[in-house]
Amino acid sequence: MSTATGTPTASADTTASPATTASPIADRDAATTAADALRGATTTAAPTARGRARGWQLRFAVLSLVWGFSFLFIKVGTQGFAPLQVTLGRVAFGALVLLAVLVVKRERLPRSARTWAHLTVAAFLLNALPFSLFAYAELTIPSTLAGICNATSPLWGMALSVVALSEDRPTRRRVAGLGLGFLGVLTVLGAWQGFAGTDLTGTVMALGASLCYPIGWIYVRRTLAGVPHSHLSMSGAQLLLATAQLAVVTPLFTTAPTSYPIIPLLAVFALGALGTGLAFLIQYGLVAEIGPTTAQMVTYFIPVIATAAGVALLHEQLSWNTPVGALIVLAGAALTQSRPRPSRPAVPPTGSTTH
Template sequence: MSTATGAPTASAAATNPQDTIAAPADDGNAATATATSLRTAATTAAPATPKPGGRARAWQLRFAALSLVWGFSFLFIKVGTQGFAPLQVTLGRVVFGALVLLVALAVKRERLPRSARTWAHLTVAAFFLNALPFSLFAYSELTIPSTLAGICNATSPLWGMALSVVALSEDRPTRRRVAGLGLGFLGVLTVLGAWQGFAGTDLTGTVLALGASLCYAIGWIYVRRTLAGVPESHLAMSSAQLLLATAQLAVVTPLFTTAPTSYPIVPLLAVFALGALGTGLAFLIQYGLVAEIGPTTAQMVTYFIPVIATAAGVALLHERLSWNTPVGALIVLAGAALTQSRPRPNRPTAPRAGSTAD
């Protein structure tokens, strides 16, 4: 989960990639979208029933807030890259996101993981779930609109389904999931206007955004195979992962960029919002939703992210929107929904009149 978009971290990815919130959760924001611990996943296997009254309304408000934050993350990336290099935007994002989680960790008096093995696997997870995809999304938005980046993020469940069939022996393709995979990639071709020879679309930027979504799927599967059963909490695992992503980017960024000569206020605020809200705070909201209403309902946020990203890009950044973009996005989301669907168990039929039940 998110996903993400859009915010993925390690612990819940160790369950099933199709059961996590893709990234989100964004994209982007899958940044910490998969950060639901295995212990929580076990206790929330059946969706929780919200309490009546104000409590029920409270989760709906938080669901809406999470959708908005992750949806706007693509706009924040676009604005941030107008003042800073893509790697600098990504570094600022993980720094601010990690600070939020570390504050929450201190308030709850929890500790970071102690196992060297856990830290080693989290290093790989941080690369595939945070450092690399966040950077690819930032670079992609140098040449493609934020609306297209948000739609590309929605392909993450499709990549997850395709890779899990190959890498996870317990996952077997069903007709419904294969149909969803084909439908989803048909939607991608529709978004890109394949019948026009991809005219008007920057293929490099689009490939970078699709590659970012692929990274989430790779990271989810890696974590599922290596970190299943860890005793640490979701918050401790997520904080450690973002710290490792920060360290990775802190080494790479100075090698490929020069220090900013100025700090324009609007791009700086965008980077702060991207990290503190779209990565740190969004994870805390998302985890609370999973614990309260269950992963099945909570993961529906995935389908609102590209809609909000598109609306924000068109309304605030005045990005052009041709007919094939929203149509293709709907096809992508329909395909993603099919890949994540599960067949309903057969209900016992009532015995016919005059018959004897076994």
Template sequence: MPTQETTSKWPLAQFVTVALVWGASFLFIAIGLEGLSPAQVVLGRLGSGAVALAGISLATRQKLPTEPAVWGHLAVVSVLLCVAPFLLYSWAEQAIGSGLASIYNATTPLMTTLVAMAALPRERPTTMRMLGLGAGFLGVLIVLGPWRGTGGGALAAQAACLLATACYGMGFVHLRRFVSPRGLPSLSLATVQVGLGALIMLALAPWLATAPVHISPRVVLSILILGMAGTGLAYVWNTNLVAAWGAANASTVTYLTPVVGVSLGVAVLAEPVTWNEPVGAVIAVVGIAISQGRLSGVGRWRRKPAPAGSTANQASSGRTDA
């Protein structure tokens, strides 16, 4: 398993992979809820994700961070990027569809931008980035097709989805500000992050995960994929993206999750495709390109570095020289 230093050379490939894996996660949550409670789904995905990452770390002899401060920051990240949003989405999908949940998930870059404006002065959005974020969100709305009616869903469930994206926004920024500049390997960071999340859920299980369990091969397979891929390996790639592109830019991966959800509906459930879905997908992708500076020729997927050897340069690149 490559380290953050080597895998960060391939941010675009990791961006696409994370979009695919996270886009499918809402479908797997819905299937998991067929036999498990929301808390049991979260416990299963974090537990299987932690086992997968721990196994890879042992096989590659990857050392975990030893600084107490790093573990403290990763505990915060674990709550904000794993425990809280996973519980909120699993609870919400009892009342609303997985597609609608994935649409709400696409507001994560907007939440992240709001947090980054206050916490990360170097990542305050430019006019072009805001234009790109707006275009991306417009594309998501077109994919949703609100003029056709979305089926509504409980208001509390939809509010829970928005609260989950707020957690993601704070988690992205905390990771970027306090963890990424240390230049630690992504695998070790993800292993600790997901492992701490699994321990937190184990501690909460006697109060939250006591509902009857109805196991089926379909449910078990969904939880394993959700945990090992969506919660395990995806967090390695996500850590690389935050370090390489910054918090707000990395979070734009969520613009593609509704597109993946629509594609899965067509491929797996034979759902019909209407004109607004491919049009919205194109607009979302263009918005991402604008926010990354690919269309304007500015940024080249990461900010212009500060003078060599400066502390600002180390922080903005997500690495240290150590």
């Protein structure tokens, strides 16, 4: 996931849009491409470009799969461990991955006390709280429904932009997307049946988890914009803080496991090392290479993969309203992320004069 500041954070599951600021790597590649064009690049550059294109598409597919399977990993993990224990393992394994990369790259964690204080809040809003809510939710709802609820995050973000009177003013199209998206949520839940067959508490927890992300992004945008630290350093510190928070809370509300079943343990490891640690590294690379607009399209593949994984591997039941509602949610989310096309200045006819 990422923040609205342009700093990708290690908050997986995300429906978050990737970084929105210009990337030095992207700028460098653009400049190199322009220079090659001016010099008349040789035809040998074409296979290289095609190989690079295939490379980002493969990483995009891996990121979609990893985040889509995260909800299956949560479900399997909670079959052997308490929800808070699953979440603690998740952030701990994710932090280890990012810290290992920090050591290899010889980067340092932030030193400012102010930065650590704000990251403590971000770790709670973007990691500890939503991850825990999803884990508790999947005790009573299918992983497919949790994945679809996760896709409502852009809708919550749009709603908050209206309430908070942010500078990103909503357009009619985006407001329509908001209404369409929540109509999709009602369709998924079978509102016309009185939500029969759906655990309301678990569903509210999953929706609450998706609401945490835009709240966290707004906080980070207002408190950590312009901080002179790399995305990797900030996210590593954030996951360390989330691990510390859960390490304090988990023993208070759970008892230590008496056994460590291998399948749930592997699921928690995959959830943290892949779905939280490796996924961040892939996302950061994609944003730098292809830009945030294309990279954020991963959002629309996550519920599809989560649904397919839940049905195929966990044998979860799927009624007609679930996929139909999911498509409506995704259509609404896409509309809320749309931007008006820049108007083109009128071009005078050839041969005309201007006064």
